[in-house]
Amino acid sequence: MSHAAAPAVQHGDNYINHTPGIKSWLGTLDHKRIGMMYLFTIMIFFLLGGIFALGIRLELFSPGLQYMTQDTYNRFFTYHGAIMVFMVIIPLIPAAIGNFVLPMMLGAKDVAFPRWNLFSYYIYICGALLASSTLFLKGVDTGWTFYTPYSIRSSSSATYVLLGAFIMGFSSILTGLNFIVTIHKLRAPGLHWDRLPLFVWALYATSVIQVLATPVLAITLLLLVLERTLGIGIFDPKLGGDPVLFQHFFWFYSHPAVYIMVLPGMGVISEIIPVFSRKPIFGYKAIAAATFGIALVSFIVWGHHLFVSGQSEFANMVFSLITMFVAIPTGVKVFGWVATMYKGSLRFNTPLLYVFGFLFVFTIGGLTGVFLATIAIDVHLTDTYFVIAHFHYVMVGGTIMAFLGGLHYWFPKFSGKMYHETPAKIGAFFVMVGFNVTFFPQFIVGVLGMPRRYADYLPQFTVYNRISTIGSWILAVGFIVTAWNLWRSLKNGEKAGDNPWGGLTLEWQTASPPPFENFLYDPVVTEGPYEYRGDKVYLGKNA
């Protein structure tokens, strides 16, 4: 991707120092500042969710109850799930990194509706605070899936968490809406659909899911709130309602939501690989099409969460069959990424290490997904630790690794500073090792039959749980090292330069950190996003 004018001379004005003071941040309409605010807020909740995860693992270190009662444990896994899903992984890449990068990749000055962008941030804060306020009330013990009728009868403060998630849903919808209009209307001249960076494609598909699926979650949660407060009975068998219908409602959103979580991660991977291989991505059209293929198929497979819930045999068959087709576009992407490295010129900076980690872990996550799509196999494995391991391999191994890769990749752009490479690599190593030590034993213990959401377990499962708990500590070390390193780099990192990696997408064609309205010239696009020609030397002193 090239541009008409060379970057104008920097005069030191950037989005960070454009207007001073905390007030100018809280009231900002600048997508970059809003993205950064999202990033910091989400990291706080990530820490909170992580503490709950460590608590769960600690309790499971030995069979029996050591550190908490059953009710406390049930609250721990509910908070871990609800915080990580609704407050962390769903907004993580789109709202934080996406907000920052998307308009720049399009060559736009901002998103289409900056006011709504800021508003969506505050909605998120309201919802998140409302939901977390229950920590100081009676807590919530329903599991993040809120299955009826337990969630109707639970005497916890579930109502507030439901309302909180309901409110956060609007934040998600507004972000999606904003991105769609931005991509439709604010592309730089020459930025045709077949020249869009794949991260933009991924965010586009994600936004479509957010807009189409989140409203169904909203109405589901609202009905559940009414169920708890007024007893409307639609999901309550005591009043003649159908609890399995709730599961249909819930998973109509929550299955596509899985792809809200993972598609942006895939987009990040598609950005990093060509840059650090100095090669065009292998099969641009196939990967873009696969992104949309996954998004669309995601809407018609939700029933695979209901294979043993009392869903009919016929529906089980249909959902199992359709679910199988998720594997194909996913495979196309993975093969395409690996093939991009073929005959490239690979630069082993931290972002590429996270890509390796992602490919390793996500492949396992994807392949175990085929196990769970196979209906007979799922009957035994569902609701056991196998499922826990599977979706952590996809969500944590996939999304969090892609996020960390993206965070290191765009860190110079966000801050203008380069992170310290060696500690970043050590952090990546600990994350990779810790993650696998934590979650791989869970596959085995799941096949052996250990059910999920158990505060206590048979002594025979002890050894697997011990390994897993030790892994969680290694993983925590990895996150701490990474966070500490990035924090330190913010203060004393070297000056990064505009384009330290030699990226060709538009966000690298402006200053780091970017000026207030992103570009000091009007960018014009003349070719695709990854046109690395072998014989040309590209900028990028760090890669």
Added chain:
Amino acid sequence: MSQSEAGVVLAADRHHAHHFNTANEEFDACKQGMWIFLVTEVLFFSGLFVAYAVLRVFNPEMMHEAHHLLNWKMGALNTVILITSSLTMALAVSSTQRGNIDKAVKLLWVTLICAGGFLIVKYFEYAHKFHEGILPGAQWHYEELKIAKAPLFFSVYFVMTGIHGLHVIIGMAIIYWLIRRAKRGEFGPAYFTPVEITGLYWHFVDLVWIFLFPLLYLVS
């Protein structure tokens, strides 16, 4: 798209947000944003439609019995009221586009009054139900109708019409805001985005009612 006789072209120099190149572009983006918002609205209501369909398919007799407790005349009246308000809203939009702001303001007032009328009719319906004990789910204490699951029909009825009513109230607030801005002379042939997209929203509210009326009041 051909330029029709009555068409207007947005003035190129009209003020627009700095990240759009032209006012035209801004208008298109806002309108599309509203359409996407309406998509989310449809899917929001879709949950209720599915709940309704489940109830109806499996309890046709109950639906038939229970719907007699609703007064279809009230429903029909409200349908006419809402369609009228849709007409006046559409006329208000076209008047603004033509620059006839006085007429537009009057039409917006009529729309607002229609919306109020709709709510008053709804109030009478609700008050009657509350009085009789025809309430959703567990709250039900109406002794005359004993057929199973009738309370669930009214759960769906109250949630559907309640959320729709909430949309009417929000619409009224926005229309009132439009009237104030219009009076301040902020709208004209060069700038009518808020009027147009509020119009879209208001027609959507009408659209939902067009389906709710036969589904709830005319079960056969």
Added chain:
Amino acid sequence: MSNNNHENETHAHHILSDSMAYKIFGILICLTVITVGVAQIDLGAWNFAVAMLVASVKASLVCLFFMGLKYDYKENSIIFSTSLIFMTVFMVLTFSDLLTRGDVYVKGPIVPESASGPAKSKFKKAWIATPELVAHGKEQFQAQCVACHGAEGQGNGPAAAGLNPKPRNFTSADNWKNGRKPSQIFGTLTKGLNAMPSFASLPSDDRWSLVAFIRTLGPHEGEKDSDADLKKVGIDPASEDGGGGGEKSIPVGVAIDQMSEEK
């Protein structure tokens, strides 16, 4: 900025003419009248189809003209129709489950026969109601039925809450699935219906006594059995037995032996 889809920078905004608006309004009112009118006539399943068709036409008119989709970018039409497609997906796939759920077939009663030994008939010609039979039926009813059907037989017992469909309200004449003749009620008791298990384990005269009692709860006297009806449930109207019909009860002990011997 790119206007890839619309080259014309100064594209016109269509303005709806007043006469067109009034025309559409007129059609919408007419269609409302038609919906209400059709609803007063009984067309069976067609009522719903007509109502939905009319509503869809009305909705399309509002979308195309009042909301201006007809004159707008095609993009917006595509965006809006996506919502309808996904709503349909939601509806269709949810029903793909609900409509094909099979009931789990239950062979015998959930509450099994008490171990009181083989069933003996205390009543002769139990298919003919007598005051004694009704009194005995009342006792049986208290023991077997009130949990679901309620003390007054209105179908509102404490266990009814979780049941779908609701237990039969005996005080009403409506909606009896198998009919209200004694033989038909006897058949239902013997075979079970929906959530209700078969009560074939009760001695047949107990079942007949229940029939007799149930029939006193509502306006059911008009429904009488013919000899042919009785024969259908295996009763020879001329015989003197308790009304066991063709089936034979076996002692529990024997049944258990059979259970353990099989295979």
Added chain:
Amino acid sequence: MIRLLLGLFEMNKNALAATVPVAATDVAVSWDNLYWFLVYISLFFFVGIILAMIIFAVKYRKDVHKKPKYIHGHTGLEIVWTVIPTFLVLWIFWWGWVVYKDMIHAPADAMEVHVVGKQWLWQFVYKNGTSSIGDLYVPVNKPVKLIMSSEDVIHSMFIPNFRVKQDVVPGMYTSVWFETKIPGIHQIFCTEYCGTSHSGMLGRVIALTPDQWRDWVSGKKIDVDSLPADPTYPGFRSNHLGEGMPASQGTLTTGLSLAEKGKALTQSKGCVACHSVDGSRLVGPSYKGIFGEDVKLEGGKVVKVDENYIRRSIENPQAEIVEGYPPSMPVYKGLVTEEEIIAITEYIKSLK
């Protein structure tokens, strides 16, 4: 050398087999076949992808491969890696579907047992009128169909050795079936989160040989202790979790003191799911130190916890609920014998 390799292979096979529960039914065997097929095909793809990644990473690193090649894709290759997985997953779907049909369609002659799930115990009701809590007695080599419903929230019946699982949903009936080939004990888990003591909602399938089965249906006690332990979880025989539990059984046996019998009973009947023995608050009042105390009931009455109160609380718990606790205990009248009530009372007495 070859022998060594073969030996390693054998060892691996055994080690791998230990990662899957024992297959106690024919369905479980066909499940295992499909499972191992999936494991191997996944390994094939995983190793292929990771190997390619590593080779490329080593061979084309910047230091040795300075000039990257300008490639955009290869249509043929892309078609191949789209089409082959398509057929593969279709085949996997079909295989899974075939096994699934066997899994859910019970033979017509299956023996039926009714199952009621309740927070947090399983109750089994047999056709001859007897019922049991926690332990499901079935004959081996005979298809058994469980017809299940729930009294409160959703539970899920999961028997790993049989590879079956089915949610137990209030307001509807669901079913599973199995025909176990292995006599002895098989673990039951509840796998749908159902509240506080979800992890305590365990049970056992007691699979009996024809002789034992005949004894059991004619009312004789079965010495569960003498039966083979669950082959997947050997050594663990109790159907309830708890601290320092003996590797003991659910039903009464001789050779134990009355209080010890009572302890075993509180575990097998699911009492300890709600009543702690260490003073901590679960769903119901703790047993510890409660005997001889005065407790305040809902409604304000105060009663002394004595033998009679314990009996009443077992037989008709709803009548006298201790203040501040939910009225959620099921009626055990008819489910426990006189002897068992005495044993439980003795056990509660012993918990000072």
